[in-house]
Amino acid sequence: MFPLMRCWSVAFLLRAEDSSPNTLVTHTSPAQETSMLQGEMSSVMTTQAAQQEKCYDPGDKTLKFVDGEDVLDFLYEGFKSPRALMSCGHAVTPTSLTNWCLRQLNQGDSRFVCGQFGCGAEWPYVEVCKMALLTSEEKKYFKKILAFNAARENFLIKACPGCKSSVMRTNESSLNVCCKLCTSNKGRTFEFCWQCLKEWKGPKPRSDRCGNDGCCNQLLKTLQTCPDVVFELMPDITGCPSIRACPTCGSLLEHSKKDCNFVVCPRCKMNFCFVCLKQCYECSSCSVAPRQTSIPVWHHVNHTRPFSLQ
Numbered sequence: 001m002f003p004l005m006r007c008w009s010v011a012f013l014l015r016a017e018d019s020s021p022n023t024l025v026t027h028t029s030p031a032q033e034t035s036m037l038q039g040e041m042s043s044v045m046t047t048q049a050a051q052q053e054k055c056y057d058p059g060d061k062t063l064k065f066v067d068g069e070d071v072l073d074f075l076y077e078g079f080k081s082p083r084a085l086m087s088c089g090h091a092v093t094p095t096s097l098t099n100w101c102l103r104q105l106n107q108g109d110s111r112f113v114c115g116q117f118g119c120g121a122e123w124p125y126v127e128v129c130k131m132a133l134l135t136s137e138e139k140k141y142f143k144k145i146l147a148f149n150a151a152r153e154n155f156l157i158k159a160c161p162g163c164k165s166s167v168m169r170t171n172e173s174s175l176n177v178c179c180k181l182c183t184s185n186k187g188r189t190f191e192f193c194w195q196c197l198k199e200w201k202g203p204k205p206r207s208d209r210c211g212n213d214g215c216c217n218q219l220l221k222t223l224q225t226c227p228d229v230v231f232e233l234m235p236d237i238t239g240c241p242s243i244r245a246c247p248t249c250g251s252l253l254e255h256s257k258k259d260c261n262f263v264v265c266p267r268c269k270m271n272f273c274f275v276c277l278k279q280c281y282e283c284s285s286c287s288v289a290p291r292q293t294s295i296p297v298w299h300h301v302n303h304t305r306p307f308s309l310q
Contacts, residue, residue, distance in 0.1 A: 054094035054133045055081035063131075071116045072096035086131060088114050088121035094133040101128055105142065110150035161197045162190055169194055172297075174205035219245070219252060223292050229255050237261070240275050240288045247277050249298035261286075268298060 056063060063084040068091040070083055083091035092100075100115050112123045123131075125146070129139060148157070160167045162182040169177055175194045182190035191200040193210035195217060202211025209215040222243055229242035243254045249268035261275045262283075272279050276286035 053079055053081065054098065056084055056094060056133070058082055066091050070096050071114075072100045074100075074115070084131065086114065086121075086123060087127055088116075088119055088123070090114055090116045090119060092131065094131065097128070097132040098134065098138065101132060101142070105145045105149065108149050110146055158194065158197065161192050161199065162186075171205075173207050175207060175210060176200055176204040219250075219295050220293070222252060223295075226254075229257055231255075231261065232257050233260060237275060237288065241291050244274055244277065245292050245295045246270060247272055247279075247296055250296040 056065070058065070065082050065084050068083055070079060070093050071090045072092050073079060073096045077096075079093040079095050081093040081095065083093060085091055086097075101112050104112055112125070112128050114121045114123065125142075128134070128142075132138075134142065156169050157166050158169070159165065160179040160182060162179055163185065165179070165181050167177060167179050176191055177194050178189060178191045191204075192198060193200050193212060193215060195209060196212050196215040198210070198212045198215070200210055204210075208217075223241065223245060226241050226243040228238065229240050231237055231240075242257075243252055245252055246265040246268060248270040249265060251265060251267045253263065253265060253274075255263070255274050261273050262271060262280050263274050264271050270279070273283040273286055275288055276283055277289040277292075278286065
Protein backbone atom coordinates (compact mmCIF):
# COMPACT_ATOMS: atom_id res chain seq x y z
CA MET A 1 0.00 0.00 0.00
CA PHE A 2 1.25 3.47 -0.82
CA PRO A 3 1.95 5.67 2.20
CA LEU A 4 -0.80 8.19 2.83
CA MET A 5 0.04 11.68 1.60
CA ARG A 6 -1.23 14.85 3.22
CA CYS A 7 -3.85 16.76 1.27
CA TRP A 8 -2.40 20.25 1.05
CA SER A 9 -4.69 23.22 1.43
CA VAL A 10 -1.94 25.57 0.29
CA ALA A 11 -0.11 26.25 -2.92
CA PHE A 12 3.69 26.32 -2.59
CA LEU A 13 5.02 29.49 -4.19
CA LEU A 14 8.65 28.38 -4.39
CA ARG A 15 9.04 28.24 -8.16
CA ALA A 16 10.96 25.45 -9.78
CA GLU A 17 12.83 27.92 -12.00
CA ASP A 18 14.66 29.53 -9.11
CA SER A 19 15.71 29.07 -5.53
CA SER A 20 13.98 32.30 -4.57
CA PRO A 21 10.17 32.49 -4.34
CA ASN A 22 8.36 34.80 -6.77
CA THR A 23 11.52 35.60 -8.73
CA LEU A 24 10.98 34.79 -12.38
CA VAL A 25 14.02 33.83 -14.42
CA THR A 26 14.12 32.42 -17.93
CA HIS A 27 17.58 30.84 -18.01
CA THR A 28 18.71 27.48 -16.71
CA SER A 29 18.76 27.63 -12.93
CA PRO A 30 20.28 25.45 -10.20
CA ALA A 31 16.94 23.71 -9.72
CA GLN A 32 16.77 22.85 -13.41
CA GLU A 33 20.40 21.72 -13.40
CA THR A 34 19.65 19.47 -10.44
CA SER A 35 16.55 18.12 -12.17
CA MET A 36 18.53 17.25 -15.30
CA LEU A 37 21.24 15.61 -13.25
CA GLN A 38 18.64 13.66 -11.30
CA GLY A 39 17.00 12.45 -14.50
CA GLU A 40 20.25 11.34 -16.05
CA MET A 41 21.72 9.63 -12.99
CA SER A 42 18.54 8.13 -11.55
CA SER A 43 17.59 6.60 -14.91
CA VAL A 44 20.99 4.89 -15.03
CA MET A 45 20.61 3.56 -11.50
CA THR A 46 17.01 2.51 -12.07
CA THR A 47 18.13 0.47 -15.09
CA GLN A 48 20.90 -1.13 -13.07
CA ALA A 49 18.51 -1.95 -10.24
CA ALA A 50 16.10 -3.56 -12.69
CA GLN A 51 18.89 -5.72 -14.09
CA GLN A 52 20.31 -6.86 -10.77
CA GLU A 53 18.49 -6.75 -7.45
CA LYS A 54 20.55 -6.05 -4.36
CA CYS A 55 20.52 -8.66 -1.60
CA TYR A 56 21.76 -8.68 1.96
CA ASP A 57 24.28 -11.28 3.01
CA PRO A 58 22.40 -13.60 5.42
CA GLY A 59 25.67 -14.09 7.26
CA ASP A 60 26.11 -10.38 8.02
CA LYS A 61 26.09 -10.27 11.84
CA THR A 62 25.76 -6.45 11.87
CA LEU A 63 22.22 -6.66 10.49
CA LYS A 64 19.06 -7.70 12.33
CA PHE A 65 17.01 -9.89 10.00
CA VAL A 66 13.26 -10.38 10.41
CA ASP A 67 10.45 -12.14 8.58
CA GLY A 68 8.34 -8.98 8.41
CA GLU A 69 6.97 -7.07 5.45
CA ASP A 70 9.21 -4.78 3.38
CA VAL A 71 7.55 -1.48 4.32
CA LEU A 72 9.11 0.37 1.38
CA ASP A 73 7.95 -2.03 -1.34
CA PHE A 74 5.07 0.24 -2.32
CA LEU A 75 4.74 -1.30 -5.81
CA TYR A 76 4.62 -4.88 -4.50
CA GLU A 77 7.71 -5.86 -6.46
CA GLY A 78 8.47 -8.66 -4.01
CA PHE A 79 12.22 -8.20 -3.65
CA LYS A 80 13.92 -11.51 -2.78
CA SER A 81 16.47 -10.14 -0.34
CA PRO A 82 16.09 -10.95 3.37
CA ARG A 83 14.42 -8.16 5.35
CA ALA A 84 16.56 -6.19 7.78
CA LEU A 85 15.57 -3.60 10.36
CA MET A 86 16.44 0.08 10.07
CA SER A 87 17.24 2.05 13.24
CA CYS A 88 13.57 3.07 13.45
CA GLY A 89 12.51 -0.59 13.67
CA HIS A 90 10.96 -0.97 10.19
CA ALA A 91 12.01 -3.73 7.81
CA VAL A 92 13.45 -2.97 4.36
CA THR A 93 15.39 -4.53 1.55
CA PRO A 94 18.39 -2.76 -0.02
CA THR A 95 16.63 -2.22 -3.35
CA SER A 96 13.42 -0.83 -1.86
CA LEU A 97 15.48 1.45 0.39
CA THR A 98 17.53 2.70 -2.55
CA ASN A 99 14.37 3.42 -4.56
CA TRP A 100 12.72 5.23 -1.64
CA CYS A 101 15.78 7.41 -0.98
CA LEU A 102 16.08 8.22 -4.69
CA ARG A 103 12.46 9.32 -4.65
CA GLN A 104 13.15 11.68 -1.76
CA LEU A 105 16.21 13.14 -3.48
CA ASN A 106 14.29 13.68 -6.71
CA GLN A 107 11.60 15.52 -4.76
CA GLY A 108 14.23 17.97 -3.53
CA ASP A 109 14.72 16.64 0.00
CA SER A 110 18.06 16.95 1.78
CA ARG A 111 17.44 14.25 4.38
CA PHE A 112 16.16 10.71 4.41
CA VAL A 113 12.97 9.93 6.32
CA CYS A 114 11.24 6.60 6.87
CA GLY A 115 8.39 6.05 4.42
CA GLN A 116 6.22 4.09 6.85
CA PHE A 117 3.12 6.15 7.59
CA GLY A 118 3.22 7.59 11.09
CA CYS A 119 6.96 7.03 11.61
CA GLY A 120 8.85 10.03 10.25
CA ALA A 121 12.19 8.89 11.69
CA GLU A 122 15.21 10.44 10.01
CA TRP A 123 17.98 8.10 8.89
CA PRO A 124 21.63 9.24 8.98
CA TYR A 125 23.44 9.20 5.65
CA VAL A 126 25.87 6.51 6.82
CA GLU A 127 22.96 4.23 7.75
CA VAL A 128 21.41 4.67 4.30
CA CYS A 129 24.73 3.86 2.63
CA LYS A 130 25.07 0.67 4.61
CA MET A 131 21.49 -0.56 4.54
CA ALA A 132 20.90 0.31 0.86
CA LEU A 133 24.20 -1.30 -0.17
CA LEU A 134 24.96 1.82 -2.19
CA THR A 135 27.51 1.46 -4.96
CA SER A 136 30.30 4.00 -5.39
CA GLU A 137 28.34 5.56 -8.26
CA GLU A 138 25.21 5.82 -6.13
CA LYS A 139 27.12 7.36 -3.23
CA LYS A 140 28.57 9.97 -5.57
CA TYR A 141 25.11 10.82 -6.88
CA PHE A 142 23.52 10.88 -3.43
CA LYS A 143 26.13 13.26 -2.01
CA LYS A 144 25.95 15.60 -4.99
CA ILE A 145 22.15 15.87 -4.94
CA LEU A 146 22.06 16.19 -1.15
CA ALA A 147 24.39 19.17 -1.42
CA PHE A 148 22.29 20.79 -4.16
CA ASN A 149 19.01 20.21 -2.35
CA ALA A 150 20.35 21.52 0.96
CA ALA A 151 21.64 24.69 -0.68
CA ARG A 152 18.40 25.24 -2.59
CA GLU A 153 16.33 24.76 0.55
CA ASN A 154 18.31 27.48 2.25
CA PHE A 155 18.14 29.77 -0.83
CA LEU A 156 21.94 29.72 -1.13
CA ILE A 157 22.25 29.05 -4.88
CA LYS A 158 21.14 31.18 -7.82
CA ALA A 159 22.12 31.55 -11.45
CA CYS A 160 24.49 34.38 -12.28
CA PRO A 161 22.75 36.88 -14.64
CA GLY A 162 25.97 37.18 -16.64
CA CYS A 163 27.04 33.61 -17.38
CA LYS A 164 24.03 31.61 -16.03
CA SER A 165 26.32 29.42 -13.91
CA SER A 166 25.37 28.43 -10.38
CA VAL A 167 26.68 30.79 -7.72
CA MET A 168 26.54 30.16 -3.98
CA ARG A 169 25.92 33.04 -1.61
CA THR A 170 28.35 32.94 1.29
CA ASN A 171 27.33 36.12 3.16
CA GLU A 172 23.61 36.17 3.94
CA SER A 173 23.80 39.71 5.32
CA SER A 174 24.83 41.23 1.99
CA LEU A 175 23.01 41.26 -1.34
CA ASN A 176 26.27 41.90 -3.19
CA VAL A 177 27.61 38.68 -4.75
CA CYS A 178 30.69 38.19 -6.93
CA CYS A 179 30.71 35.69 -9.79
CA LYS A 180 34.23 34.33 -10.17
CA LEU A 181 33.57 32.91 -13.65
CA CYS A 182 32.36 36.25 -15.05
CA THR A 183 35.17 38.05 -13.28
CA SER A 184 37.69 35.77 -14.99
CA ASN A 185 36.02 35.98 -18.40
CA LYS A 186 35.51 39.74 -18.36
CA GLY A 187 38.88 40.61 -16.85
CA ARG A 188 37.18 42.72 -14.18
CA THR A 189 35.20 42.13 -11.02
CA PHE A 190 31.63 41.17 -11.87
CA GLU A 191 29.14 41.50 -9.06
CA PHE A 192 25.36 41.18 -9.11
CA CYS A 193 22.44 41.76 -6.78
CA TRP A 194 21.08 38.62 -5.11
CA GLN A 195 17.64 40.23 -4.92
CA CYS A 196 16.97 41.64 -8.40
CA LEU A 197 19.57 39.50 -10.25
CA LYS A 198 21.02 42.49 -12.10
CA GLU A 199 24.63 43.68 -12.24
CA TRP A 200 25.37 45.50 -9.01
CA LYS A 201 24.96 49.27 -8.83
CA GLY A 202 25.54 51.62 -5.93
CA PRO A 203 27.39 51.40 -2.62
CA LYS A 204 28.08 48.09 -0.92
CA PRO A 205 27.54 46.06 1.14
CA ARG A 206 23.78 46.47 1.55
CA SER A 207 21.14 44.12 2.89
CA ASP A 208 17.99 45.90 1.68
CA ARG A 209 18.53 46.70 -2.02
CA CYS A 210 21.04 47.73 -4.67
CA GLY A 211 21.05 50.87 -6.80
CA ASN A 212 19.07 49.39 -9.71
CA ASP A 213 15.60 50.80 -10.35
CA GLY A 214 12.86 48.55 -9.05
CA CYS A 215 15.09 46.51 -6.74
CA CYS A 216 13.01 45.51 -3.77
CA ASN A 217 12.18 42.49 -1.67
CA GLN A 218 9.45 40.86 -3.74
CA LEU A 219 8.57 38.47 -0.94
CA LEU A 220 7.67 41.25 1.50
CA LYS A 221 5.89 43.13 -1.26
CA THR A 222 3.78 40.05 -2.00
CA LEU A 223 2.90 39.61 1.67
CA GLN A 224 1.87 43.25 1.94
CA THR A 225 -0.19 43.50 -1.25
CA CYS A 226 -1.84 40.08 -1.65
CA PRO A 227 -5.67 40.06 -1.36
CA ASP A 228 -7.49 38.64 1.63
CA VAL A 229 -8.72 35.06 1.49
CA VAL A 230 -12.35 34.00 1.95
CA PHE A 231 -12.43 30.53 3.50
CA GLU A 232 -15.23 28.36 2.14
CA LEU A 233 -15.56 26.46 5.41
CA MET A 234 -14.98 29.50 7.65
CA PRO A 235 -16.76 32.49 6.10
CA ASP A 236 -16.80 34.32 9.41
CA ILE A 237 -13.01 34.75 9.35
CA THR A 238 -12.20 38.00 7.58
CA GLY A 239 -9.08 40.05 6.99
CA CYS A 240 -6.72 37.10 6.63
CA PRO A 241 -4.09 37.51 3.86
CA SER A 242 -4.26 34.86 1.15
CA ILE A 243 -0.47 34.41 1.23
CA ARG A 244 1.60 33.75 4.33
CA ALA A 245 5.28 33.12 5.01
CA CYS A 246 5.80 29.86 6.85
CA PRO A 247 6.70 30.76 10.45
CA THR A 248 9.53 28.22 10.41
CA CYS A 249 11.25 28.32 7.01
CA GLY A 250 9.87 31.50 5.40
CA SER A 251 8.46 29.83 2.27
CA LEU A 252 5.47 31.65 0.80
CA LEU A 253 2.23 29.66 0.88
CA GLU A 254 -1.10 30.54 -0.67
CA HIS A 255 -4.29 29.09 0.78
CA SER A 256 -6.63 27.33 -1.65
CA LYS A 257 -9.71 28.70 0.19
CA LYS A 258 -10.85 25.10 0.70
CA ASP A 259 -10.48 22.88 3.74
CA CYS A 260 -9.59 24.23 7.17
CA ASN A 261 -7.15 26.78 8.51
CA PHE A 262 -4.52 24.19 9.48
CA VAL A 263 -1.84 23.67 6.83
CA VAL A 264 1.42 21.76 6.43
CA CYS A 265 4.37 23.51 4.81
CA PRO A 266 5.64 21.32 1.93
CA ARG A 267 9.20 22.50 2.57
CA CYS A 268 9.80 22.16 6.32
CA LYS A 269 6.70 20.05 7.12
CA MET A 270 5.59 22.37 9.93
CA ASN A 271 1.90 22.20 10.91
CA PHE A 272 0.53 25.65 11.63
CA CYS A 273 -2.62 27.75 11.56
CA PHE A 274 -2.87 29.92 8.46
CA VAL A 275 -4.94 32.47 10.40
CA CYS A 276 -2.99 33.09 13.61
CA LEU A 277 0.36 31.64 12.43
CA LYS A 278 0.74 29.54 15.57
CA GLN A 279 1.58 25.86 15.57
CA CYS A 280 -1.54 23.70 15.47
CA TYR A 281 -1.27 22.54 19.07
CA GLU A 282 -1.05 26.17 20.24
CA CYS A 283 -4.12 27.32 18.29
CA SER A 284 -7.49 27.26 20.03
CA SER A 285 -9.77 30.26 19.58
CA CYS A 286 -7.40 32.12 17.29
CA SER A 287 -7.55 35.63 15.89
CA VAL A 288 -6.17 36.84 12.57
CA ALA A 289 -2.47 37.65 12.80
CA PRO A 290 -1.47 40.90 11.05
CA ARG A 291 0.31 40.89 7.72
CA GLN A 292 3.90 39.80 8.12
CA THR A 293 6.59 42.48 7.85
CA SER A 294 9.57 40.12 7.94
CA ILE A 295 10.36 36.66 6.59
CA PRO A 296 11.68 33.93 8.90
CA VAL A 297 15.05 32.39 8.09
CA TRP A 298 15.24 28.62 8.43
CA HIS A 299 18.33 27.40 10.26
CA HIS A 300 18.01 23.72 9.44
CA VAL A 301 20.82 21.96 11.33
CA ASN A 302 20.20 18.68 9.48
CA HIS A 303 21.64 20.21 6.31
CA THR A 304 25.16 19.54 7.55
CA ARG A 305 24.52 15.88 8.22
CA PRO A 306 25.00 14.55 4.66
CA PHE A 307 28.32 16.35 4.22
CA SER A 308 29.84 15.18 7.49
CA LEU A 309 28.58 11.67 6.76
CA GLN A 310 27.41 11.33 10.36
